[in-house]
Amino acid sequence: MDKVNFSVASIGKEEEDAVIRVLRSGWLTTGKETFAFEKEFAEKIGAAHTLAVNSATSGLMLAYDACGIRENTKILTTPYTFASTALAARHLGAHIEYADIEKDSYNIDPEKIEEKLSADTKKQIKAIVPVHIAGNVCKMDEINTIAKKYNVYVVEDAAHAFPSKTNNGYAGTLGDAGVFSFYATKTITTAEGGMIATNNESFAKRMQIMRLHGIDRPVWDRYSSDKASWEYDVVDSGWKCNLPDVLSAIGREQLKKADLFYKKRKHIINMYNKSYSNYDFLQLPPNSCGNAWHLYLLRLNTNHLSITRKEFGNILQKKGICISMHFIPHFHMTYFKNLYNLSPADFPNSEDNFQRTLTLPLWPDMTEEITQHVIDTVIETGKDHYV
Numbered sequence: 399m400d401k402v403n404f405s406v407a408s409i410g411k412e413e414e415d416a417v418i419r420v421l422r423s424g425w426l427t428t429g430k431e432t433f434a435f436e437k438e439f440a441e442k443i444g445a446a447h448t449l450a451v452n453s454a455t456s457g458l459m460l461a462y463d464a465c466g467i468r469e470n471t472k473i474l475t476t477p478y479t480f481a482s483t484a485l486a487a488r489h490l491g492a493h494i495e496y497a498d499i500e501k502d503s504y505n506i507d508p509e510k511i512e513e514k515l516s517a518d519t520k521k522q523i524k525a526i527v528p529v530h531i532a533g534n535v536c537k538m539d540e541i542n543t544i545a546k547k548y549n550v551y552v553v554e555d556a557a558h559a560f561p562s563k564t565n566n567g568y569a570g571t572l573g574d575a576g577v578f579s580f581y582a583t584k585t586i587t588t589a590e591g592g593m594i595a596t597n598n599e600s601f602a603k604r605m606q607i608m609r610l611h612g613i614d615r616p617v618w619d620r621y622s623s624d625k626a627s628w629e630y631d632v633v634d635s636g637w638k639c640n641l642p643d644v645l646s647a648i649g650r651e652q653l654k655k656a657d658l659f660y661k662k663r664k665h666i667i668n669m670y671n672k673s674y675s676n677y678d679f680l681q682l683p684p685n686s687c688g689n690a691w692h693l694y695l696l697r698l699n700t701n702h703l704s705i706t707r708k709e710f711g712n713i714l715q716k717k718g719i720c721i722s723m724h725f726i727p728h729f730h731m732t733y734f735k736n737l738y739n740l741s742p743a744d745f746p747n748s749e750d751n752f753q754r755t756l757t758l759p760l761w762p763d764m765t766e767e768i769t770q771h772v773i774d775t776v777i778e779t780g781k782d783h784y785v
């Protein structure tokens with residue numbers, strides 16, 4: 399069999415037609431298509447306000463800014479996340495406090511959150527940022543209760559978590575703001591892009607202004623509408639984070655297919671889980687009813703193997719299975735390690751999961767034949783190095 403890719407976007411004729419329609423419309427950047435995408439996404443997840451942005455990274459920066467994250471403040475998150483969860487706060491001059499993940503779920507441990515907040519005597523932490531790893535939703539009830547107790551905001555890094563649904567609603571609508579990613583490998587894509595959701599009107603107003611240069615009013619139609627006026631004011635030093643209509647057109651078609659994509663990913667997950675559950679050198683990913691199953695995180699029980707996770711992954715790559723690793727914790731990254739003097743010993747659960755996890759190929763149109771080939775290759779590799 400040919401090389402198995404890690405991720406392949408599912409783009410059909412619907413997306414192609416939508417892009418051509420916008421390209422021929424004469425208006426390429428943010429406009430009607432993006433407003434429609436925001437509205438449809440808000441309806442899907444049940445959020446009062448949604449703001450389309452050019453990446454989840456920009457979305458996090460806007461959400462942090464709305465929470466008052468500035469110099470001399472901090473966010474509290476885990477080291478087990480992508481760099482931009484933290485960098486978005488650094489761009490605002492703020493700092494990061496890290497709490498370890500739970501042993502099994504990859505998600506932030508509410509007990510560790512409380513420890514950090516109770517030790518924060520200078521009250522610098524202004525927001526907790528739970529990251530729903532692979533779409534597995536964090537313990538949001540507990541986190542929201544702690545946030546209330548310490549009077550801090552909750553910004554969900556929901557980059558992986560569309561459409562993760564809990565009894566209290568969709569992930570991304572459970573805190574003060576939530577940020578989704580539409581990066582090329584995500585559960586739905588616009589190539590690059592993201593969406594912020596919030597039920598807080600003043601947050602939405604602030605984010606709308608800061609999303610476009612700090613301009614005091616929506617001015618998308620200033621070149622086209624009869625009522626358009628060239629007049630506007632700049633009231634703060636905002637950024638340029640809008641999502642163009644060409645990309646929103648792709649997003650609208652992807653949104654229509656989101657539940658179908660979920661079903662197809664779930665089928666592959668079921669095949670993986672069923673096969674891997676028979677081997678003591680493998681540990682299945684954490685399960686959750688609200689899991690969007692963005693990624694399949696397979697853990698190796700390395701005490702039953704003569705090779706490390708890194709060596710196991712290299713063998714899979716040599717056999718033509720493209721794998722990834724979510725995530726290299728921040729305490730292994732030069733920038734964060736040096737800035738905060740971080741050590742793996744301070745985050746034993748993050749370190750343990752990091753040393754044992756591989757992310758396997760997963761995308762909606764992955765056939766049963768390809769899935770079975772991945773399964774066979776993983777099991778064969780484990781058996782070859784079993785102790």
Ligand SMILES: Cc1ncc(COP(=O)(O)O)c(C=O)c1O
Nearest residue numbers: 453454455480482557579580581
């Ligand atoms: C957990 C997490 N947060 C944030 C991001 C940033 O997303 P984007 O690439 O849309 O900026 C990513 C990207 O992969 C991510 O995995």
